[in-house]
Amino acid sequence: MIWMAMHPSNLSRLTFFEPDSVVRKSSSKSWHSFIAKTAEKWYPHESVIEYMINRIGQVLDPKMNEIKLVQANGQIRFCSKFFLNRDERLIHGAEICGEHLGDLTMAEEIANNKKTSRELFTFEFIRDSIRTVFPENFEALTTELVKMIAFDALVGNNDRHFYNWGVIGTMKKSKKLPTFAPLYDSARGLFWNYSDENLKNLLKAGQKKVLSYIENASPRISIEDNSKANHFELVDFVGRLNHEYDQIVKSMSSLENELKVLEMLEKEFFPMFIQARKSLIKEVIQTRFKKIRGY
Structure with a gap:
């Protein structure tokens, strides 16, 4: 059983007490804090799909943030754990690129423009930025970046913008090495914004429309x-850069992982969905895994 406290002045934050944790039930201040999101009324499946995408990530290799799906105030809410300690800060991808560029304001402008960011904040530029800003842990951070790219490719996430990933550093000078932040805000994929009726129509439209949906999903990183x-195309390029990156992509997209993901979906999510949604999500997952394995 989970005890939950709402914060009326800020409904975007929830705190949880879990019986098997070390925090005290009598003190809600010691409970774990989560950032709560509510699905938009015109995208009612959004919270469940975001939870599902994160569960796929947990089956695979990248470091995912701790998540929950709860009912609060009559709404289904996706909750993502606040993962920073008091002495830590999140350095967003845009800030890392800005440090390398030498102009944080310009980097913010670039990051907030999808077209410009894809032209300028390329994988090559991001890798150079990480090397400049975090030379002491460049290899480990870049490895996690590649895992993030492979994960997003497998689920078709098209909204990993430059404030949706980052590196955890300390507030003050420390010998502690920076670490890649757990992946958060992974909502945009697998028909998150399609109604049941839209999916029925898509299924009737035939294979060509489904393949177009799969091919058109694009990352923010180019x-x-x-x-x-x-x-x-991004995963293919990254995999060709060096053997380690290639092995990461191959490991994450393996047939074994594909079957594990499908088994999890069958048990945890498909019983909640209409047949059209189940069929299309399964087809997209199978196609994406197979295509990435083929590179």
Whole structure:
């Protein structure tokens, strides 16, 4: 059983007490804090789909943030744990690029423009930025970046913008190495914004429309030679850069992982969905895994 405290002045934050934790039930101040999101009224499946995408991530390799799906005030809410300690801060991807660029204001402007960010904040630029800002832990951080890219490609997440990922650093000078932040805000994929009726129509429209949906999903990160690269093209490029990156992509997209993901979906989510949603999500997952394995 989970005890939950709402914060009326700020309904975007929830705190939880869990019986098997070390915090005290009598003191809600010691409970774990979560950032709560509510699905928009025109996208009622959003919270459940975001939870599902995060569960897929938990089956795979990248470090995912702790999540919950709860009912509060008559709404289904997706909750993501506040993962920073008091002495830590989150350095967003935009800030990392800005430090390398030498102009944080310009970096913010670039990051907030999808077209410009895809043209300028390429994988090559991001990797150079991480090397400049965090030379002491460049390899480990870049490895986690590649895992994030592979995960987003497998689920078709098209909204990993430059404030949706980052590195955890300390507030003061410390010998503690920076770490890649757990992945959060992974909501935009797998028909999150499709109603049941829209999915029925898509299923009737035939294979060509479904394949178009799969191919058109694009990451916010691109490559210097192709600012319009879709997920498959980005993963292919990254995998060709070095053997370690290639092994990460191959491991995450393995047939074994694909079957694990499908088994989890069958048990935890498909019983809640209409047949059209189940069929299409399964088809997208199978196609994305197979295509990425083929590179």
